[in-house]
Each structure stands twice: as structure tokens, then as C-alpha cells.
Amino acid sequence: MIFRREIGAKGQVVIPKDIRTILGVTGKDEIIFEVKDKEVTIKNKQTPEDFLKEFFKYKNTGNRISLKELKKLEEESYDLH
Template identity: 40%
Template sequence: MKIRRKVGEKGQIVIPEIVREYIGIKPGDEVVMEVRAKELVITPGVSPEEFIDGFCSVVKQKFTSKIDLEKLIEQEVEERFALH
């Protein structure tokens, strides 16, 4: 989906309602802006509560069985930083 918008005098753009609904942005939410090769990528920000909930669910999943902690840390680092 591509939508063209004009930048206002203060450098602001309006994210269309259809886009906000599609990616789950509500008034007051934070977004993350990332510049990649002259492109602007806007993604929903994650609240501290959402981060903690997600982190806890991953930890709970991983610790339901007996594991090797060093191996777990190594796997997490590889996944997060794509070190294959």
C-alpha cells in the first residue's frame, strides 16, 4: 500500500486512518521512525508493559523444561543479532 501525503509547515504528516487501523496505532501511541537508504519506515512503538509481557512469555516458554542456560543465551544472541 502506498499513500502520498504532503509535509506541513512544521514538518508534520498525517497518518491516514486506514493505515493507523491496519497497524494498530491509536491516538497517544508512540511510533518508531527509522531512516533506511533515504526511506522513512514508521512502526508502532512498544509500551513498557507490552515489552515486559512479551519478554516474560518468552522466558516462561523457554524455562518450562530443563535447559542449558549458556546454550539458551547463545541462541538468543544468535537470533537477535542474526549471527549464523
């Protein structure tokens, strides 16, 4: 899916309703902007509870999680970069 939007005079961009719905965000929810190689990714902010659910889902399945995957989940959860 690709959307085009114009940047307003104050540097603001409206996130299209379809994207807000996909991300599950409304009103005053927090989102994360990740900038890499001149590209911006918008993510729904992961709560600490979401992080723990993601982390512990591996315990019950017998699957293993690598340290790299764990670090990525932690960074996304706390927005550390």
C-alpha cells in the same frame, strides 16, 4: 499497502486512518520513526510491559532467544539506536 501524502508547509504529514488503525494508535499516542538507508519505518511505541510479554513468551514454550533478538527487542522497547 502504499499510501501517498503531501508534506505540508510546516513539514507535517498526516498518517492515514488505515495506517493508524493497523498500528493501533490514536490521538496523542507515541510512535517511533526508524530511518535506515533513506527509508522511514513507522512503528507503534512498544511499552515496557509489551517488551516483557515478548521476552517471557519464550520461557513457557521452551524456545530460545538469541542475544541479537533480545538486544533488538530492548532497543525497540526503549528506542535506543
